[in-house]
Amino acid sequence: MAATMNNMHFLEQKRDGLNRAELVRRISNALPSDGILDPIPGLRLARASTPTERVFGVSKPSLCVIAQGAKEVNVGDNLYRYDPEHFLLATVELPLTGRIAEATRELPYLSVRIELEPSLVGSVMIEAGISAPQGNLGEAKAMVVSPLGSDILETVLRLVRLLDSHKDAAVLLPLVRRELVFRLLSNEQGSRLRCLPRLGGHTDRIAKAVDQLNRHYDQTLSVEGIAKDLGMSVSGFHDHFKRVTDMSPLQFQKQLRLQEARRLMLGESLDASTAGHRVGYDDPSHFSRDYKRHFGDSPMRDVERLRSMALGD
Secondary structure: HHHHHHHHHHHHHHHHHHHHHHHHEEEHHHHHHHOEEEEEEEEEEEEEEEOOEEEEEOOOOOEEEEEEEEEEEEOEEEEEOOOOEEEEEOOOOOEEEEEEEOOOOOEEEEEEEEEEEEEEEHHHHHHHHHOOOOOOOOOOOEEEEOOOOOHHHHHHHHHHHHHHOHHHHHHHHHHHHHHHHHHHOOOOOOHHHHOOOOOHHHHHHHHHHHHHHHOOOOOOOOOHHHHHHHHHOOHHHHHHHHHHOOOOHHHHHHHHHHHHHHHHHHHHHOOOHHHHHHHHOHHHHHHHHHHHHOOOOHHHHHHHHHHHHHHOO
């Protein structure tokens, strides 16, 4: 019995190794040089030959799998690192920073990100007879790193294979997406994904708060008002919000404001004062202090540096 189990484990490891090697090859073929490719809606491939600086952005509900290299993501005070042996699952839109931690020209960073539509997750749950989590879900964090099992790896690989055949993809892609969602729901982190369709519990309330903050980040934040709307105490709302997002509501709003201000200065050439006012800051000096604390430099110098990088200066 022991010999049989060892042999099965060896064969599984060998199969995983072959699948990872194929995933590396297929992403490399699709992206022969550094960059990002969105071959179909909801699927993104990325390649980088060197480690990168921190990049600020907002996560989407998605599954992130690395074929080669490693990446680090910071949400609030928490660091999430993942690699070919682990996947990252995000179930709520969150402001974050991320950097590619391991990449060389010989072994470039290669990854695939698959967005997870709440409607699809809900549909698969109903079809599979999987009920929504009940009770207190405050501990269901919006982001987690977990070991990448053979079933999820194989499903992701089959999805990427479909990129080579538009004819097959038209028929099989929706089926493989559904299978991937089912595999994730059956995984040890499935309880987190089950919260995505907003089917109940504290995580549902926090998801509503996150949505409200994303849509109204430029308005004065009333923690008391949001908590009342959600039927929660102020302390309970604050505690559950931080458990799910790794940030307080105020930190969450501040990061959204600063990232949007940075985008406005870069994309619309607004000056710091105007951009700060646009995202909800009444005091330009307060905006500049928060900006420097978050991005590490004053608004003007930070934007000039980013523009120089984009121009290759």
